[in-house]
Amino acid sequence: MARYCIVGAGPSGLAAARALSEAGLAFDVFERHSDVGGIWDASNPNTPIYESAHFISSRTQSAFDDFPMPADYPDYPSWKQIRDYIRAFADKYDLRKYIRFNTAVAKAQPNGGAWDVELATGEKLRYDGVIACVGHDWDPVIPEYPGHFDGEAYHTVDYHSARELAGKKVLVVGAGNSGCDIACDASTQASEAWISVRRGYWFLPKHVFGQPTDAFFHHGPQIPNWLAPSMLKVLLRILVGDVRRFGLPKPDHAPLSTHPIMNTQLLHHLAHGDIAAKPDIAELRGTHVRFTDGSEIEPDVILWATGYRPTIPCLEEGGVHLSESGEDFYLNMFPRSYPTLYVLGFFATAGAAYPILSRQCALLAAVLTAQETKSSAVRAFEEMRAKPLALNGGMRYLKSPRHAFYVQFESYLKELDRARARVERAAN
Numbered sequence: 492m493a494r495y496c497i498v499g500a501g502p503s504g505l506a507a508a509r510a511l512s513e514a515g516l517a518f519d520v521f522e523r524h525s526d527v528g529g530i531w532d533a534s535n536p537n538t539p540i541y542e543s544a545h546f547i548s549s550r551t552q553s554a555f556d557d558f559p560m561p562a563d564y565p566d567y568p569s570w571k572q573i574r575d576y577i578r579a580f581a582d583k584y585d586l587r588k589y590i591r592f593n594t595a596v597a598k599a600q601p602n603g604g605a606w607d608v609e610l611a612t613g614e615k616l617r618y619d620g621v622i623a624c625v626g627h628d629w630d631p632v633i634p635e636y637p638g639h640f641d642g643e644a645y646h647t648v649d650y651h652s653a654r655e656l657a658g659k660k661v662l663v664v665g666a667g668n669s670g671c672d673i674a675c676d677a678s679t680q681a682s683e684a685w686i687s688v689r690r691g692y693w694f695l696p697k698h699v700f701g702q703p704t705d706a707f708f709h710h711g712p713q714i715p716n717w718l719a720p721s722m723l724k725v726l727l728r729i730l731v732g733d734v735r736r737f738g739l740p741k742p743d744h745a746p747l748s749t750h751p752i753m754n755t756q757l758l759h760h761l762a763h764g765d766i767a768a769k770p771d772i773a774e775l776r777g778t779h780v781r782f783t784d785g786s787e788i789e790p791d792v793i794l795w796a797t798g799y800r801p802t803i804p805c806l807e808e809g810g811v812h813l814s815e816s817g818e819d820f821y822l823n824m825f826p827r828s829y830p831t832l833y834v835l836g837f838f839a840t841a842g843a844a845y846p847i848l849s850r851q852c853a854l855l856a857a858v859l860t861a862q863e864t865k866s867s868a869v870r871a872f873e874e875m876r877a878k879p880l881a882l883n884g885g886m887r888y889l890k891s892p893r894h895a896f897y898v899q900f901e902s903y904l905k906e907l908d909r910a911r912a913r914v915e916r917a918a919n
Contacts, residue, residue, distance in 0.1 A: 493619035501529020503836035504624035510852035523595035548843035549703030556849035600809030630802040638775035644793040670796025671754040678765035691740035737761035738768035842900030868917035
């Protein structure tokens, strides 16, 4: 029987373990930390989690298949509640018995159709396939600007609590969801606070007409993808208004063409003068920062909320170099250049992640089962894998590294389900 190496026991690794276990497939899970949870465990090294972090998708829309979140959770659970939910998932399906904790995979190197896996302990193992589940929000991108800054500066991956900002003059650079959260922390704790943004963004409220926003759009009128951005623009003009009155630039793109900012709390603080908006940085000038509009400030701290790069260190150590554009991947899961390598969680979307992970893993289990039984479904899958496939559902996303693996939520789910159905039909 073939045996697979699952790298990581975060949400995607646990979803894979459940799927493979239920399919009767053999596997081992290696987790460098002492417990499950991935980035949602604040004690995990390199986690970007901070005390004020919450899910930006809502409780009822965000669960793994067949494992709803507790009914007493709020609309938008905290990181602690998500951590506990993930651990409950592992316990419900008895997944810990498959996991070797405190054991990192140092290198995974292809060897014919198999893989040589070297652990950080020095132990060397052979597997028939590798399932990489390392996530993509932990390897920080730090921008470069002319000049230098003499004060304290660090990426938000190392930010933990608003207490770090108390009494300081703080500049947050970047307006992603975590950047906006941390800017709100600075608004309440810093002696003076600014947020620097390169472009205008659409800010979505977390509730629309009394419902969590994603639940409202899921259960409300079904609007074609080509029409959704225009309809949402009208709705946001009514609910949020023109963000330029807060000192922010006008959005230079259509709603949903980039990752939505689920945060109107920042607008509240901007409206009350607790924080000020600034354009992009032009130059770092020792104790000062100059912006593209010519204005200058003198912060004590700069926090780089400038995102993360998708990285799988154990594969890079093994000489495996995957396309950063996503073009070499079938369904963002199956690298065409490495037929026995499977990558989970390498996607971004305007919807919740865990329903997608559940469907990714259901498809993966079907494919691996077909390979195990050497059924005709293997050829059917290889035919699908070879063909390019659009995952944008007709949406137009900005061309940026952030959107290299971006998928339209409903369309991607349909493609995953369609692929699994075809594999399972061919196997029967």
